[in-house]
Amino acid sequence: MKNHVFRPLLVVIGLVAIVLIARLFIVPKDFGVWERGYMYGWHRKSNEEDWKAVKVKFQGREYCKDCHSEQYSQISTTPHAIIQCENCHGPAIDHPADPPKLTIDRSRNLCIRCHSYLPYPTTIRSKIKGINPDEHNPGIECVMCHNPHKASKPK
Amino acid sequence: MTRRDFFKLSLKGVITAGLAKGLFELVKPEHILASTSNIRRVFLIDAHECCGCGLCVKACKLENEVPYESSVSRTWIERYVMTKDGKVHADATNAGRDGFTSTKIDLGMGKYKDIKKEDIDKAFFVPKLCNQCENPSCVQVCPVGATYQAADGVVLVDRKWCIGCGYCIMACPYGVRFFHPKYRTAEKCNFCYHRISKGLKTACVQACVFGSRKLGNLKDPNDPVTKTIMTERVWVLKEEYGTKPQVYYTNLSMEVR
Numbered sequence: 001m002k003n004h005v006f007r008p009l010l011v012v013i014g015l016v017a018i019v020l021i022a023r024l025f026i027v028p029k030d031f032g033v034w035e036r037g038y039m040y041g042w043h044r045k046s047n048e049e050d051w052k053a054v055k056v057k058f059q060g061r062e063y064c065k066d067c068h069s070e071q072y073s074q075i076s077t078t079p080h081a082i083i084q085c086e087n088c089h090g091p092a093i094d095h096p097a098d099p100p101k102l103t104i105d106r107s108r109n110l111c112i113r114c115h116s117y118l119p120y121p122t123t124i125r126s127k128i129k130g131i132n133p134d135e136h137n138p139g140i141e142c143v144m145c146h147n148p149h150k151a152s153k154p155k
Numbered sequence: 156m157t158r159r160d161f162f163k164l165s166l167k168g169v170i171t172a173g174l175a176k177g178l179f180e181l182v183k184p185e186h187i188l189a190s191t192s193n194i195r196r197v198f199l200i201d202a203h204e205c206c207g208c209g210l211c212v213k214a215c216k217l218e219n220e221v222p223y224e225s226s227v228s229r230t231w232i233e234r235y236v237m238t239k240d241g242k243v244h245a246d247a248t249n250a251g252r253d254g255f256t257s258t259k260i261d262l263g264m265g266k267y268k269d270i271k272k273e274d275i276d277k278a279f280f281v282p283k284l285c286n287q288c289e290n291p292s293c294v295q296v297c298p299v300g301a302t303y304q305a306a307d308g309v310v311l312v313d314r315k316w317c318i319g320c321g322y323c324i325m326a327c328p329y330g331v332r333f334f335h336p337k338y339r340t341a342e343k344c345n346f347c348y349h350r351i352s353k354g355l356k357t358a359c360v361q362a363c364v365f366g367s368r369k370l371g372n373l374k375d376p377n378d379p380v381t382k383t384i385m386t387e388r389v390w391v392l393k394e395e396y397g398t399k400p401q402v403y404y405t406n407l408s409m410e411v412r
């Protein structure tokens with residue numbers, strides 16, 4: 001083969017080799033086709049572990065039960081028993097270590113998420129006891145009169 | 156060519172071919188055969204039991220660190236109100252994060268329409284989240300393998316690998332994907348992978364007051380969610396796209412898109 005053909009060919013072969021070698025270093029070892037096949041399963045396997053390692057923030061009411069047993073048993077006898085503590089008290093995360101104190105949402109806005117009456121016949125919403133927030137003591141926090149752990153009647 | 160030369164040449168050829176194959180290797184069949192998972196995560200949503208409180212949206216944002224004040228969310232609540240004159244009204248202010256507290260429908264641009272009780276035929280709420288499709292179109296279009304389906308059916312996004320091209324956001328027929336305001340990579344519901352892999356409920360399922368949202372394993376015939384899906388009337392969204400969505404609904408209506 002003549003030199004002027006052979007040289008550019010060498011250059012091309014060299015470039016291809018560089019790309020392939022670079023790929024060997026850049027692409028992680030666990031990057032490949034996994035359980036769901038080539039179309040859906042092409043990924044870096046260790047990313048599944050990355051996601052599993054995310055911190056859990058909402059611990060669930062059983063986490064609160066032992067230290068706050070009084071409140072836990074009190075609310076258990078009311079219709080509010082179906083509400084998670086953390087829905088109002090915020091995520092426990094590692095409480096009491098971190099954070100030592102939770103930020104409680106005592107706002108009217110929290111209560112009227114369910115208790116602003118909506119006349120929607122085809123949902124459970126219309127079966128929840130509710131008020132019209134524009135008429136029922138506007139501007140006053142619900143917790144001034146109602147105890148959410150006892151629910152129903154004003155305290 | 157002597158016999159000796161021939162063997163030398165063959166050996167060189169085999170070594171080069173072997174090296175080349177190692178470099179080009181993308182498909183490893185043993186990985187595909189290795190695990191046939193006995194878990195298939197699915198969701199079951201009862202639209203009748205959703206009261207529109209939005210506590211699930213609040214919990215999801217806090218659990219998954221989606222900036223609370225931003226308008227994007229991994230899950231959202233839509234409200235549908237059908238009136239006697241045949242009209243369909245729908246809204247989802249702030250993804251439903253603060254619940255639905257008034258009969259006024261948000262028309263956008265600061266305009267509202269109040270709908271009176273007498274005018275309502277049906278009205279209900281529909282929680283939405285990623286369908287963890289069996290044939291996820293979002294995964295098909297990803298040019299770099301940053302979004303993929305795990306063995307249990309959950310579709311995940313690799314934040315290190317995502318180049319932010321936005322193809323998947325365009326490809327999802329359900330509009331569940333968005334860019335994470337902080338990481339600037341594609342983001343979506345992943346059934347709280349960090350929770351379900353530890354045997355916990357997802358944040359939204361745990362927060363849901365009336366049990367409207369449920370997580371299940373379709374490969375477990377004794378799972379109550381599986382029993383409902385197999386033996387009762389269930390509905391999926393936008394079946395015509397062929398993505399085989401795995402979030403099932405009961406008490407839905409055809410107006411829901």
Ligand code: SF4
Pocket residue numbers: 284285286287288291292293294310326327328329330331332343398
């Ligand atoms: S709902 Fe959208 S984002 Fe989720 S798996 Fe299906 S196509 Fe992908």
Ligand code: SF4
Pocket residue numbers: 214215216218219229230284285343344345346347357358359360
């Ligand atoms: S499963 Fe998790 S990520 Fe998905 S909507 Fe529920 S809380 Fe959000």
Ligand code: SF4
Pocket residue numbers: 204205206207208209210211212232280282362363364365366367368
């Ligand atoms: S927490 Fe449950 S009831 Fe409340 S909006 Fe979400 S799905 Fe509906």
